[in-house]
Amino acid sequence: MIREECGIFGMYGHQEAARYVYLGLHFLQHRGQESCGIISSDHISLYKQIGLGKVSEFFDEAKLNYLRGTQAIGHVRYSTTGSPTLVNTQPLSAMTQKGPIALAHNGNLTNAMEIRKRLMEEGQAFSTTSDSEVILHLIARAPYDDLVMSTRWALAQLEGAFAVLVMNRDTLVAARDPHGFRPLAMGTIGEVITSEAETYVFSSEDTAFGIVGATRRREILPNEMVVVGPEGMRTLSIVESPPPTRQCVFELIYFAKPSSRVFETSVYQYRYEIGKQLAREFPVEADYVVPVPDSGIVAAIGYSEESGIPMSLGLIRSHYVGRTFIEPTQGIRDFGVRMKFMPVPEVIQNKRIVLIDDSIVRGTTSRKIVQVIKEMKPKEIHFRVASPPVKYPCFYGIDFSRPEELLANKLKTLEEIAHYIGVDSVGYVSVDGLFPSGLVDEQHFCRACFDGHYPTKITTVSKESFDHEIKQASLR
Ligand code: SF4
Incomplete structure (x- = not known):
């Protein structure tokens, strides 16, 4: 998360x-x-x-x-x-x-x-x-x-x-x-x-x-x-x-609402184009493109249009789950994800699906979502991610996780990541693919969480401060 x-x-x-x-x-x-x-x-x-x-x-x-x-x-x-x-x-x-x-x-x-x-x-x-x-x-x-x-x-x-x-x-x-x-x-x-x-x-x-x-x-x-x-x-x-x-490219990938215009760029248009780019970089034969709601919806529309594979809502998100719900004492597996996402059997059962999300950070949520989908017995699941692998921490206000918890740090190949998440294949859009020509000027964007090139000096003190923040957050 x-x-x-x-x-x-x-x-x-x-x-x-x-x-x-x-x-x-x-x-x-x-x-x-x-x-x-x-x-x-x-x-x-x-x-x-x-x-x-x-x-x-x-x-x-x-x-x-x-x-x-x-x-x-x-x-x-x-x-x-x-x-x-x-x-x-x-x-x-x-x-x-x-x-x-x-x-x-x-x-x-x-x-x-x-x-x-x-x-x-x-x-x-x-x-x-x-x-x-x-x-x-x-x-x-x-x-x-x-x-x-x-x-x-x-x-x-x-x-x-x-x-x-x-x-x-x-x-x-x-x-x-x-x-x-x-x-x-x-x-x-x-x-x-x-x-x-x-x-x-x-x-x-x-x-x-x-x-x-x-x-x-x-x-x-x-x-x-x-x-x-x-x-x-x-x-x-x-x-x-x-x-x-x-400027932080993650604002366009994840944070901002698709209805916003950020860095003089339409967030909706950006995610749509990245979805199309993803389809070009990682095509696959499938019956349906299925977005992880709400984060993967716009990229899935782009993927669907570029690939010609119809998009279908195979996961329905519950908008009524509050912050504090009471977990059953007997512990249902993946309880949090089950409270949030409901799979649609008619879309998933015996189908080959391309599951689209905007990012994978630690991989734990993606893995749980896949487990919930698998119970509906799909034929194949191909995970496509509308951002490159997150390998480095952000020091500029986006709190991913400890570097050693980032999935793309722990596992080096796409096959290993696919195996961990439990899907037939996985594909991430490339770093170059993040900057569609005519839409955003790549010169003007930070992408350090993907390539490790930080635009400012990161001192030992700022790293210490980062570690301290993470520790405080985990203590809360
Ligand atoms: S490292 Fe740069 S691109 Fe990545 S989240 Fe932080 S500010 Fe955004």
């Missing part, structure tokens, strides 16, 4: 900013279900509501009524299999000499541990274990009075991945790191952007704009800070000489 990253949503210049952020966060819920929060602001103060669980579970009328003001930022945080914790729930906030400041961060900083150690040696106290807190402290300590220059000064010291929303009582800053690992889109409610203040909206994914009636304007660029405040909107660069753009 890939533990998901986070989603952020912000609004500036609207009487019901917090309620709109609340609505927007619903449409980013796929990016994290462990915890959620909103901080709003008027000219007097910041108002904060953070808690565990999904947005619809935590927020109620009273909490939303408390969130006053015309600007607000919100955050949803990734899910884990253990019990969640409140301490790292975002947005974070602090009272500083520059007034109250709030922060929502998506991504992972590779030099957070070094900065944290340095600040602690200087006497700085930390109240969370989150790397995001260093951003807040750097802003507070920056040698400037105003939020914009302080934020710029702080962000310029960071390495790794960040899409952030930073806010005080009258200004909101939206920024992406110089490599542009994580996405962040900007929209408006009302007429075309002018220098006059109007309603601005920011979201990890633009699919959340629809519910608040916002029009997508563009993405925040890598290395760009967009500032909205009493003087209107302006943009700044974070560093003078930015490194090459390296």
Whole structure:
């Protein structure tokens, strides 16, 4: 299982900013279900509501009524299999000499541990274990009075991945790191952007704009800070000489909703093309193409169209299974997967099927899904994966697993992987195949989890920090 990253949503210049952020966060819920929060602001103060669980579970009328003001930022945080914790729930906030400041961060900083150690040696106290807190402290300590220059000064010291929303009582800053690992889109409610203040909206994914009636304007660029405040909107660069753009290709493969446009690319179109590419690279004779719902559906459509093999829904996903169901004490084999996926005998029995999913990380879920399908007695199962083998950890905010747990690290050949999962054959799309010409420019993408070429330096300290995070997660 890939533990998901986070989603952020912000609004500036609207009487019901917090309620709109609340609505927007619903449409980013796929990016994290462990915890959620909103901080709003008027000219007097910041108002904060953070808690565990999904947005619809935590927020109620009273909490939303408390969130006053015309600007607000919100955050949803990734899910884990253990019990969640409140301490790292975002947005974070602090009272500083520059007034109250709030922060929502998506991504992972590779030099957070070094900065944290340095600040602690200087006497700085930390109240969370989150790397995001260093951003807040750097802003507070920056040698400037105003939020914009302080934020710029702080962000310029960071390495790794960040899409952030930073806010005080009258200004909101939206920024992406110089490599542009994580996405962040900007929209408006009302007429075309002018220098006059109007309603601005920011979201990890633009699919959340629809519910608040916002029009997508563009993405925040890598290395760009967009500032909205009493003087209107302006943009700044974070560093003078930015490194090459390296956007996370896994956003397109897995994280973003197919209805989103991420890195100026339609996620639906991308997955469809990768499905077609997969059919060209790993053709097979079969009766049906069967997607693992929902993650494999769009790639399966592409595979089906390219191969001419009809697509059929051989697995139905239950959308009604809550996070906490009671497992029978006698232990049904593969209980979790059985609660989630129901096989359709008419599609599977005595048929040759091509099973499509977007990725295989540890392989345990894929193996369980195959076991459930096999009980319906298919003639053959051929597993096709719409991404290359994941062989390396991600240090930029996608929490795969320990490197030694990655299936493609443990098993070297396709035959070994097929045998482990329990299928007749397996095929992954190639790394070159991830970048269909005319759709995405491969120069601008990170693919380090597939080829091990990290765009930033990965120090021993960042590796230690990674190991620490994994340990913390497994302890929860
Ligand atoms: S290592 Fe993989 S998951 Fe991490 S940012 Fe790069 S492409 Fe994305």
